[in-house]
Amino acid sequence: MRKFLVLVRKEVRELLSPQFLVPIILVILLFMVMGKVLARQNMGSTATETIAVLDLDRGAVSAGGLERLREAQYQVEAAAGADAAEALRSAERGRATALVVIPPGLEDSAKAQKPHELQIYRIFRGLDVRSLVSATMGQRAIRLLADSIGTAAARRRFPGADPAFIKHPITLREHVVVNGKTEPASIAEISGFLQSQTKFVPVVIFMVIALASQMVALTVASEKENKTLEILLSSPVPRRTVVAAKIAGSGLVAMCFTGAYMIGLQVFLNSIVAQGPAQYSETALRGALVRLGLILSPGGHALIGLSVLCGILCALAIALILGILADDVKAVQAANAPLFVTVLFSYLMTVFVDPAGASAGFRWMLYAIPFTHAFLAPQNALMGRHAAVWLGIAYQAAVFAAFVALASRLFVGETVFTARLRRSAPPRD
Amino acid sequence: MGLGKVYGGLAAVDGVSFTVRRGEVFALVGPNGAGKSTTLKMLATILTATSGAARVFGLDLRDDAEAVRRRISYLPEEAGAYRNLAGDDYLRFMADISLDDAGAREEAFAFGSRLSGLGERLRERIKTYSKGMTRKLLLARTVMNRPGLAILDEPTSGLDVLNAFEIRRAVRALAAEGMTFLVSSHNMLEVEFISDRVAIMNRGRILACDTPSALKEAHRARNLEDVFVELAR
Numbered sequence: 001m002r003k004f005l006v007l008v009r010k011e012v013r014e015l016l017s018p019q020f021l022v023p024i025i026l027v028i029l030l031f032m033v034m035g036k037v038l039a040r041q042n043m044g045s046t047a048t049e050t051i052a053v054l055d056l057d058r059g060a061v062s063a064g065g066l067e068r069l070r071e072a073q074y075q076v077e078a079a080a081g082a083d084a085a086e087a088l089r090s091a092e093r094g095r096a097t098a099l100v101v102i103p104p105g106l107e108d109s110a111k112a113q114k115p116h117e118l119q120i121y122r123i124f125r126g127l128d129v130r131s132l133v134s135a136t137m138g139q140r141a142i143r144l145l146a147d148s149i150g151t152a153a154a155r156r157r158f159p160g161a162d163p164a165f166i167k168h169p170i171t172l173r174e175h176v177v178v179n180g181k182t183e184p185a186s187i188a189e190i191s192g193f194l195q196s197q198t199k200f201v202p203v204v205i206f207m208v209i210a211l212a213s214q215m216v217a218l219t220v221a222s223e224k225e226n227k228t229l230e231i232l233l234s235s236p237v238p239r240r241t242v243v244a245a246k247i248a249g250s251g252l253v254a255m256c257f258t259g260a261y262m263i264g265l266q267v268f269l270n271s272i273v274a275q276g277p278a279q280y281s282e283t284a285l286r287g288a289l290v291r292l293g294l295i296l297s298p299g300g301h302a303l304i305g306l307s308v309l310c311g312i313l314c315a316l317a318i319a320l321i322l323g324i325l326a327d328d329v330k331a332v333q334a335a336n337a338p339l340f341v342t343v344l345f346s347y348l349m350t351v352f353v354d355p356a357g358a359s360a361g362f363r364w365m366l367y368a369i370p371f372t373h374a375f376l377a378p379q380n381a382l383m384g385r386h387a388a389v390w391l392g393i394a395y396q397a398a399v400f401a402a403f404v405a406l407a408s409r410l411f412v413g414e415t416v417f418t419a420r421l422r423r424s425a426p427p428r429d
Numbered sequence: 430m431g432l433g434k435v436y437g438g439l440a441a442v443d444g445v446s447f448t449v450r451r452g453e454v455f456a457l458v459g460p461n462g463a464g465k466s467t468t469l470k471m472l473a474t475i476l477t478a479t480s481g482a483a484r485v486f487g488l489d490l491r492d493d494a495e496a497v498r499r500r501i502s503y504l505p506e507e508a509g510a511y512r513n514l515a516g517d518d519y520l521r522f523m524a525d526i527s528l529d530d531a532g533a534r535e536e537a538f539a540f541g542s543r544l545s546g547l548g549e550r551l552r553e554r555i556k557t558y559s560k561g562m563t564r565k566l567l568l569a570r571t572v573m574n575r576p577g578l579a580i581l582d583e584p585t586s587g588l589d590v591l592n593a594f595e596i597r598r599a600v601r602a603l604a605a606e607g608m609t610f611l612v613s614s615h616n617m618l619e620v621e622f623i624s625d626r627v628a629i630m631n632r633g634r635i636l637a638c639d640t641p642s643a644l645k646e647a648h649r650a651r652n653l654e655d656v657f658v659e660l661a662r
């Protein structure tokens with residue numbers, strides 16, 4: 001046990017070299033900077049969202065509608081130009097993300113009970129986050145404008161009646177049902193929120209698995225290259241202890257890195273959620289999530305953590321074997337490629353494909369990859385499918401045990417020193 | 430005893446037999462590819478022999494590998510150390526995993542630190558060391574726990590004259606205190622200086638084995654190089 005700890009400490013100290021630390025710290029910093037920038041951008045966009053308007057009606061109704069927009073903190077810009085085409089040209093040159101053309105005769109249309117047509121031109125400014133946020137804000141502004149003009153028109157035509165009823169005689173009361181619990185809420189908002197909260201989790205799992213396996217393969221290959229492995233294995237240390245220490249050491253470091261990523265990610269998410277589109281910070285939504293059981297309990301978090309840990313351990317044991325096969329540090333990348341591709345495959349498939357809906361053959365292939373269970377754990381835990389998570393953990397543990405046994409066998413014999421040479425003997429000199 | 434090693438059809442070591450006596454410096458010498466390293470790796474329990482058997486302190490290499498490892502200490506050819514550790518951390522680490530007794534570990538560490546001759550530089554990371562410094566550190570590591578048998582594969586190869594000289598002197602000094610060495614070298618002249626007995630190897634076989642002076646006398650040669658040329662013909 002003492003020797004094991006000594007070996008683990010050595011592994012950790014070797015791994016925590018600047019080469020390994022710098023990229024990690026960079027990623028965390030990146031998350032933080034990204035969060036800050038995004039937050040600022042979001043705040044900026046609510047404050048100064050610009051809507052260009054060509055008001056050809058110039059009546060009291062349209063003026064009232066535009067006033068409502070200004071009250072809601074939108075920048076309303078009177079478009080320069082006599083007709084839509086001209087106004088559009090100037091709007092496109094400016095900062096506006098939408099042009100609203102209000103044709104003349106609003107009052108007359110209201111009196112005649114004819115729907116009046118507002119022409120909307122949405123200006124596509126790209127796919128970056130700022131433009132996407134702007135697009136949503138623009139959509140809201142337009143709805144607000146249409147609503148307030150509609151209310152005014154309804155009042156004109158049916159004085160005394162409730163304009164709200166005239167506009168929407170039917171209201172929809174949506175409920176969300178989860179595992180037998182029912183709660184009045186919008187399923188679009190619920191899933192939108194959950195997605196925004198969980199979409200980064202698989203990325204982190206993927207990065208950690210890729211990183212950890214790279215690390216352990218590198219340490220084995222560099223020990224082979226420097227012959228420190230020969231020194232170690234000719235010393236009176238049980239070779240199984242060496243294997244265990246390698247896995248424990250890199251697992252420990254990988255977990256520190258996961259923690260760091262998680263913190264960075266949390267900072268990042270918090271800064272978007274806090275300042276982001278209003279719906280995400282609504283406490284009503286949170287309350288609904290809690291009552292629906294869609295907020296993970298500490299136990300759920302621990303379960304996901306255990307599953308991810310088992311996934312990492314599987315990757316470490318496999319990477320250890322791949323590291324044995326790589327003859328030097330340069331070959332590690334290539335030796336690790338099959339593992340990397342498998343993890344990537346399982347990551348992408350769990351994000352884009354619903355295993356339950358796939359064909360049986362494909363589904364079992366996906367389930368046979370141990371990492372799939374780590375990627376599925378967050379969804380399963382969220383939906384209360386704890387048995388599925390436990391099953392995944394058990395399978396991963398079995399795979400881990402099998403690969404550790406194989407790695408130990410390679411270490412106990414001489415294979416660790418001759419593995420590559422069996423495949424292609426060097427020319428004799 | 431008739432130790433052999435076959436690498437996929439190539440007999441790198443082909444029935445080699447020799448005995449190292451307690452307290453002597455025994456050298457395997459021969460050109461590159463003669464099978465010296467392979468022989469030493471088998472004795473260091475790194476490789477398993479394809480044929481034959483060997484005993485180290487009466488312990489069978491195959492059956493008692495763990496016990497053999499407690500008695501020997503092996504310095505591989507062109508070995509390095511953990512580059513991110515400081516020299517003293519490396520010595521402490523190796524002492525920690527090689528020895529069970531805390532007092533013995535302390536003693537080994539102190540001995541190794543002194544023997545390395547690196548002084549204050551021991552506090553620095555190994556990656557800042559020159560080749561000569563690393564080799565001295567590794568030699569110190571190999572002998573610091575006073576192994577029953579120290580196996581050194583080409584301990585001076587690739588070093589400059591001065592560093593090689595210091596390594597040779599250290600080996601001789603330790604041998605004078607009673608430590609047993611099994612070394613290999615492709616440099617016949619160096620071997621004459623450090624070893625008590627020499628086995629001349631070529632193509633996986635031992636051609637002759639005796640003291641340097643006896644070998645020279647038998648072949649009426651000026652030095653071991655001439656002996657080898659004579660034997661290899």
Ligand SMILES: Nc1ncnc2c1ncn2[C@@H]1O[C@H](COP(=O)(O)OP(=O)(O)O)[C@@H](O)[C@H]1O
Binds near residue numbers: 460468
């Ligand atoms: N791992 C290996 N796989 C295949 N052949 C090897 C291996 N190691 C050494 N050899 C071959 O075995 C022979 C002896 O090598 P070695 O013991 O390293 O010689 P020396 O140390 O005397 O220079 C050489 O022909 C070498 O090419």
Ligand SMILES: [Mg+2]
Binds near residue numbers: 465467506582
């Ligand atoms: Mg050699």
